[in-house]
Amino acid sequence: MINKKESFLYRKAQISVFIILAILILIVLIALFVNRGGLTSIISGESPISQIEKCMQDNVKEGLGILSAQGGTLEPKNYYLYQNDKIAYLCYTEEYYRPCVMQKPLLKQSIEDELKTYLEPTMNRCLESVKSSFERKGYSFTYKKPEITVQIIPENIVVSSNVQLTVSKEKTESYQNIKTSVSSSMYGFIMTSSSISNWEARYGDSETLAYMLYYPSLKVEKKIRSDGSRIYILTDRNSLEQFKFAIRSMAFPSGVTGN
């Protein structure tokens, strides 16, 4: 049993502990207040990372827009001109009565490479633009020319770059990587395009209705041109994003030979 005196001493000890703790917390808070510049960002306004991310997101969308309209190629040479778009052939044959020959077997990888090619100079422009904006505010801004990686995954495009960026003004802040994510249906489009290309390479045609019934959110349009080329337009019914590509397979001439 604890008697009254012991209970009093016990309570007193507890109060002392609380007082000590309170003093310690107060010291920490004062220290934080005095040196707050060292713990919070030295940058006033929007951080360089979010500025670069925003700039990159716009560029990714722009690049995707070009690639989506041109069969996944920035500057197609083997293309069908359809409504002023140079639509690259994914599977092609010059001959009549023959199934097509695959031109882009690893389409996802090819589009990732093309997007990377598009983003490299634009990334530099983004960095330069942010740099000059920071330098105007009196900051020192340095970065290493970044290595970009592009990943196309379901519903997203992820762009990473090891930018090694440093912003200084009295103190220094460093950033290693910038990761930008843009919502996109490109992954699904690539998978459908690959499947259609396989059908075309084997049978010389494909059934658009099968794809639309299987994937209710996907619209597949097939436009047959007079030279036998087929323009496919894939549309995501929810986001209204599109992907266009061309195929020339099992083409028939006018008459027998077309000559």
Added chain:
Amino acid sequence: MKNKFLLILTGILILSVISGLYLVKAADSTWPAFNSCCEKTINDAWCQNTDEKSCDTSVDPTTKSAYRKTPTSCDATSYCKLGCCVDSDEGLCMENTPQKVCQISTGTWLDDAQCNVAQCKLGCCILGDQASFVTQTRCKKLSALYGLTTNFNNAVTDEVKCVMMAYSQDKGACVYEIENQRTCKFTTRADCESIQGSQTGENSTSVDFYKDYLCSADELATNCGPTTDTMCVSGKDEVYFKDSCGNPANIYDANKVYSKSSSYWQKVVAKSNTCGGTNPKGGNINSKTCGNCAYLEGSICGKGTATYGENICRDLNCYNTKNGNNYKNGESWCEYTGETGNGLDEVGSRQFRHVCVHGEETIEPCADFRNEVCIADKISTSSGEFREAACRVNRWQDCIDQVTEEKCLNSDKRDCYWTAGLAYDGAGTTANNASATSIGETDTTGNTGIINGTGICLPDVPPGLKFWDEGDATKICSLGNSKQTVGYETNIFGTKKCKTNCEVLETKWLEKMNGVCSSLGDCGAKNNFVGRYTDDGVLWKSNGKLLNWDGTNK
């Protein structure tokens, strides 16, 4: 015997129905004109059989030597040999890929153009409560992307069985604790087991799977309760009630909210026992009270105002389409821009397939030059007739070669029609090799080309021809030429009178000949698809002099 000087003048009436519009000179090109296999063409196309001057001769950056070209077919080369290109990362197999193209794309090339190789063997990949019929590598990739354990079964050999496998999986309430709260996820047994597997160390609690139970079941005592909200579930057609944890419950039925029917929130109720049953008539389109949608009936879960929640069975059917009719979701039908069949198709006309999907009518043209025709049919289903259409190859090429009606009308092999009373004396010379002569053998009476006979086999839907350009239009249309000999007698007064084969002098015969011509292709005198008539494709001559359609001299 009448003293009549009978002089039979062999008045040779050369009646040439030279068909084809604006045909000036015959094509001299042969087909195929291709003589080389180009590793790469100047247009950046890989592995094409083409003419040598189209080959790219620049330096290949991968080999540091010029792109190759061989005066042979690409099939005979090693670099352009077609095979299967395997994308080992995505688990995709691409057919008909040249070795070179696969190599530069960093794929794995295998010597089988149709990808009948072990790496491309398809099997059933179970992804949660859904399934995909893919390769094992693809299954691993998909499972990783969706954070699931790989569940691949290569014993399943068709897609339907695979989908059925996904449906037949045990589903129920997966109950576990998180942050000292007993919560629940409505999922498959396999997914529930993976939740158990993911819990390690001090955080691990028991994870229990209750088959056929809903997370809202009272006896599970979880923090998931009934609501009046609804949701659409990926891969499912119906509208589902949603519990307070965001899990789907049973199919939405306004009479089964918890306050009216608490039992509906305990265990899974089969579709057949919900409002509308297994095949709900009309798919409960726009119903405010029942969410039992049916894709084949033209409805799917989508946004809309219901008695409870904001989802209804959205209407996917097409109304008042271009031809004024209504069609169900998934139905397709043909459009002909004018008369078709029996050689009546107009110059420039084309056939189209219309498709109704997701309430939207899309138009797919069949191949140009009437190389494809649109065919349509109906099938009977439990919910009435279902209309289907497709573009398929127009098999007109060997019609003229058929000498019997039975062979002509064999729709398994060709698309032709039979006209009695005429014949083609050059039978055996098909449109495919019609270059030899424009008119076939002469018969005993001296008539050649299209002559009187038992019958002639002609394309049902005549092919379109590039009559305005150099091409084989001349050769094809010239199959319709006819040279007829007419016998005349002259009486003592010098009056000439037709004696034999006189019918060929009549306009009626010319019209009959024109029918043959226009069935062979864009030949003869006919309308184009905008209704403009031209007769430039018909030349009617008598002894070398051009005649008008009424038989008078031009």
